[in-house]
Each structure stands twice: as structure tokens, then as C-alpha cells.
Amino acid sequence: MKKTIAVLQGDGVGKEVTAGAVNVLKVIADRFDHEFHFEYGLIGGEAIDQQGVPLPDETITLCKNSDAILLGAVGGEKWNSIPRHLRPEQGLLKIRKELDVYANLRPVTVQGALADSSPLKREYVEGVDCMIVRELTGGLYFGRPSERVERDGEEAVVDTLFYKRSEIERILRSAFEMAQKRNGRVTSVDKANVLESSRLWREVAEEVAKDYEDVKLEHMLVDAAAMQLIRNPKHFDVLVTENLFGDILSDEASMLAGSLGMLPSASLSSDGASIYEPVHGSAPDIAGQNKANPIAAILSAAMLLRHSFDLHQEADKIEDAVESVLAQGYRTSDIADGEESVSTDKMVEVIIEAIQAP
Amino acid sequence: MKKTIAVLQGDGVGKEVTAGAVNVLKVIADRFDHEFHFEYGLIGGEAIDQQGVPLPDETITLCKNSDAILLGAVGGEKWNSIPRHLRPEQGLLKIRKELDVYANLRPVTVQGALADSSPLKREYVEGVDCMIVRELTGGLYFGRPSERVERDGEEAVVDTLFYKRSEIERILRSAFEMAQKRNGRVTSVDKANVLESSRLWREVAEEVAKDYEDVKLEHMLVDAAAMQLIRNPKHFDVLVTENLFGDILSDEASMLAGSLGMLPSASLSSDGASIYEPVHGSAPDIAGQNKANPIAAILSAAMLLRHSFDLHQEADKIEDAVESVLAQGYRTSDIADGEESVSTDKMVEVIIEAIQAP
Ligand SMILES: CC(C)[C@H](C(=O)O)[C@@H](O)C(=O)O
Ligand SMILES: CC(C)[C@H](C(=O)O)[C@@H](O)C(=O)O
Secondary structure (H helix, E strand, O other): OEEEEEEEEEOOHHHHHHHHHHHHHHHHHHHHOOEEEEEEOOOOHHHHHHHOOOOOHHHHHHHHOOOEEEEEEOOOHHHOOOOHHHOHHHHHHHHHHHHOEEEEEEEEEOOHHHHHHOOEOHHHHOOOEEEEEEEOOOHHHOEEEEEEEEEOOEEEEEEEEEEEHHHHHHHHHHHHHHHHHOOOEEEEEEOOOOOHHHHHHHHHHHHHHOOOOOOEEEEEEHHHHHHHHHHOHHHOOEEEEOHHHHHHHHHHHHHHHOOHHHOEEEEEEOOOOEEEEEOOOOOHHHOOOOOOOOHHHHHHHHHHHHHOOOOHHHHHHHHHHHHHHHHOOOOOHHHOOOOOOOOHHHHHHHHHHHHHOO | OEEEEEEEEEOOHHHHHHHHHHHHHHHHHHHHOOEEEEEEOOOOHHHHHHHOOOOOHHHHHHHHOOOEEEEEEOOOHHHOOOOHHHOHHHHHHHHHHHHOEEEEEEEEEOOHHHHHHOOEOHHHHOOOEEEEEEEOOOHHHOEEEEEEEEEOOEEEEEEEEEEEHHHHHHHHHHHHHHHHHOOOEEEEEEOOOOOHHHHHHHHHHHHHHOOOOOOEEEEEEHHHHHHHHHHOHHHOOEEEEOHHHHHHHHHHHHHHHOOHHHOEEEEEEOOOOEEEEEOOOOOHHHOOOOOOOOHHHHHHHHHHHHHOOOOHHHHHHHHHHHHHHHHOOOOOHHHOOOOOOOOHHHHHHHHHHHHHOO
């Protein structure tokens, strides 16, 4: 297979961890006889420094001409005082919209070997295997108006939660299809006792469910879901929800795993290239120190192979390698729990060795 | 002191637990020489059954003529299939708006004796003492439009997040005042990297902070807060946020305590009567079985004495009594962790004994 992968390393540890993931992909290409071309583009703070904007047009073009996108992380203190619309995270929001990556998948699994590094007790998190499907291109993030207004003679402000039925339908279909390949259960999270958008969401979920008779649908209110993720995280198979609820709940759920350094994500496009990135941020405090955990980026590369290229064997290979090095006791400092830890490079190296092992 | 307290028992266990709280208040009145008059009103499912609406006008009048309101819980399966605008929770939303109870206070404390019943490890939750201040009468809950529309030839839907500057200012002031009486720290939670309303919120927070030089203000994004509540809940002193974020985060935070059965709340009005209620719902599955934990309702009564009547000694008395019976090992079934448990009535009885002890 011959593919072009755009690599947007971004800022801080984004550089180090994507470098590791690219090395892993090269080894996979070698071993399974594929040809992956890596093309590098600018995003975030580095793009601001070099070109004055967080997402240059050439990066958009590069992404549109690629088969998939591997992203690091963006942002850092340095760019926090520039005007809002030029900040690193605006690059992120813009590329999501440009590429129409409407389905953000965030698997939360707790590796047995790491179950003790969670703030939750082992019996609550061991065996958690949940897929959060977050709508990524609608809702309060992009609805208009979003502006200051005057009301009753004083300053006021309005944001808009907007969805078209088709936008709700396609994300729900993604969730149901995901559930078919997993354990056949979808929890649709909304606030239907308050929001009209949630009531439409619930209606559409009921309709879509008719096309997936092998999948069981349940509805849950967002406040109840925020509790259930802690009280009984094993309850969930696929959790699907709108953009802002998904932002909050997926970050909450990420804590089950003990470290953000373990968690990959995919943002799937309707037809073009999809984006794969670790859940963690640019972590400026440890950037450039060869300390960052590359596993989230490497598992994101595995998701890329699986979801964009349908290379399941190759993806499995990476995931198995990660599991085996963890079982052997290799830990970066974020998951070392006071024990001895290895560098970013060393972790990449042992994962590559595990992939190459006969 | 002579006061009238409206009691809205509501549905399910709401009845049992408010009955317990009223008994405790009677004992306090006796011991400290106050006169409390209790006037009962209908709300929720029972109001629907008897009068066809979840919040009859006479209940509103009763509340407006009272000095404070003690509420149980509303809702249940039975009323889930009636038209939305007549459902029990609409009674709740309406009374909040009618009485303008804009400041919802939800203290989350983890009693040492119960630190092991949390899903989180003891070292994460022991000593947690956080006050969540949720804006309760604005935001997406009440903004208009909230309706179906047509867009690009298809069905669409819109909800509106709306705040006036004065609404933001008064809730922030409540938070700062709270912090002055506590540990002097306010965490203001928003989504300022995406929402215009959050940017105004942040501006107002900075301005208000100038009037409280003894209080330290920090800003935190809502997704980061959802993580921090689990990773390091002891980080927080006062957490203040808008209505929907507060709904989600306060329910998440409630899980730190192990059981909802322990958590009280207050919804403070700008000038009229305030509402005090347990955080838990009507729990129809255990209603009428003399099993519900009355502590949340009893601690809500303590908050009533403290915040509406300025009776701090009396409130302390109740809180100390609760702590002492827990230390003695009394547990209702929700917090018994498999050990022997006592009934609702017995728990109320031992708390009253502790109050009456010399
Ligand atoms: C940086 C921010 C705009 C972004 C979001 O809210 O979507 C981030 O929190 C995420 O979840 O990817
Ligand atoms: C019942 C519902 C409308 C209510 C809310 O969302 O405010 C409840 O969840 C709460 O937190 O009191």
C-alpha cells in the first residue's frame, strides 16, 4: 500500500512524540511492505512564529492532499497573550472545520498493568474499555451568533448551540457502526430535560437505532453520565454525545487511565483525510527533555492505520507491542509511580523491538 | 427567632428525608429557643397528580411568603411519559426562576469516616473540602430561542446561552464572598478558548477580583476542571461556574464523596426565600422502605439555618451531630459498604440524640 501521511508536529512535546510515532510507522511499512510518505506541515505556535497565523493555507492544502494526518499538540505559555483569533488552538478548531472531521473517537482503555496508577480504585477501572464518540464540528463551538449584545441597557453575551438534523444523524450512525464492531451498546448522552437540541438528538437517536437492530441504545443525561463515568465506568461501551459535552466527558474519562500519556484519538472526516493525535497537550514544562510518554501518539498511529487505511493487522501489531512493553515493566515518568522510568527514545525503541520481534 | 419554613417534600424518598430534616429542625428550635413554623406545599409528581401541574401557583405564593424553603426531591418513572412541559423537573426549573435563586451552593466534603466508600483512592479524597458555586437562573437553561428551525432545507435546532453582565457579576461576587469565609481561593471555570460568554465571564471575574484583594482568583477551562476534580480534588476551595457546566461538574464532584446520600445544597435568592435540598433525587426504587439516607436533607437544613437565618451555632450543632454518629459507625445502606446498616428513622433518631446530648 502506498500512502501519504501529513505530519503536523506542533509545539512542545508534540514534536518528540510524533517523531516516535513516525518511526514506528516506518518500521511497520518496512515489515508489512507498504510505502508511507511523510510530509511535514506547520500548525499552532510554531506556525504563528514563522507565518503569523496558527494554520497557514499551505498546511490546509497539504492535509487535503494527504491520505491521513498525524498531529502532535499545539500551544504554550508563549502564545497566550496574543489576540484570541490568532492563538494556537484556533488552528485546531479551523482544521477540524476545514477537513470536516465530525467524529472524534476517544477510546478509553485501562491496561491491566497500569490499573494501579489511576486515582480510582483498581476494581473500578480494571477492564474499562469504552469508546467516546464526540461530535466535533457543530454545537456551541461553531454556532452563530457568538457575540456581545446589549440587553436592558447593559452589556450581555450570547453563544449559540446549533445542529442540523443531518449533523446529528451522521455522528449517531458513526456511534452505532462502532458499537457493531464492539460490544453492541450505545449510550447517547444529552440534556433532554432542558435543551431543545437534546430533544432532537434523542429523536434522531431513536430513528437511527431502527437501522441497527443488533445494537442496544440507551439515553443518559449528561449530569448522570458525569457521575456514572466514575461510579461505574465499565457500564459504557460506546458513549456518543455533542461537541461540548464530549469535550468535558472525554477529559473526565481520560482520568480513569491514570495518565493522559496513554490515550490516542481519531477525528474522522466525512470523505477526506482524518486526523490522529494524542489526547494530551503540548506540555511545555517537560518539552525537549526526552521525558514525554510517546505511547498516546504511537497508539494514534495505530488508529490511523486501522481507520484510514483499513490495515488492521498492522494496527494490532502496534497495540500488542505497547501492551507487551508495559507488561515487561517499561514506564515513562508519567506512569512510573515513583519507580524507575525510561526516556521517550527508549520507550519508542523497545516498542519498535517488540514490533520487529519474530 | 420566629421563622416560617416552607416544606416541599416532593416525590419518592423526598418525603422520608424531609420528614427527618423537619424533626431535626424542631429539636434545634426547642434547644435554642426558636419558633419555626412549617408550611407544606406541593411540587413535582404529586402536584401533577393532584393539580395537573408540577408547580401550582399556591406553592409559589407559599414560598414567596416564607423565610426559607426545604425541598425533598421530584420525579419518578410514573411521570416520564407525560408532555415535557408538565413533567416534575419543570417544577424545579420554574421555582428557581420564580424565586430568582441564582446561586446554587454545593459543598463537597469527604468525611474521614467515609473516605473509603469513594470510587477514588483514600489519599485522593480524604480531606476534600470544596464549595461548588453554580449559576442557576441563566445560561443555556433559560436562553431564547430554544426551538426547531429550518436551515438549508432541513430540520435544525437552536439553543441559546445567554447572560447579562450583571448576572455574571452577582454569582462571581457570591463566590468571592464565600472564599473570604473559607480558604481564600476562587477557581472560575469557563471555556474561554471557545465561547464568547466565557470571555465576558473571565473579564468580569478579573474586575470583581479587584474588590476582594484577600482572595486569589484562578481561571480554569471546563475540560481541565473535569480532569482536575479527579486528579487532584483537594486543589479546589471555591469553584464557580455557569449553569450547565455547574450541573455537570457538581454531579461529577459528588462522586468523590462515595454517596449522594451525604450531600446537601443551597440555592440562594437575591432577596427572597432561598431553597435547601439534598443533591440526590427521588430514588423511587427505595422509596417508602425506610432505607434512604436522611443526612443530605439534614445537612441541607443546617445550610438553611446558616445561610437564611444566620444561625451558625445551630448549624454547627447539626453538622457536628452528623459527624459524631458517622464516627460511631452508624450507616444507612448506601454508605454501609456491605456492613450492617440502620434505617432512615434510626439515623434521624441517633442524630437527634447527638444534638440533645449535653
Ligand atoms: C483546545 C480546545 C479548543 C479543544 C476543544 O475544546 O475541542 C481541546 O480541549 C480538545 O478537546 O481538543
Ligand atoms: C432536573 C434538572 C433540570 C436539574 C438541572 O439540570 O438543573 C438537576 O439535574 C439539578 O442539577 O438540579
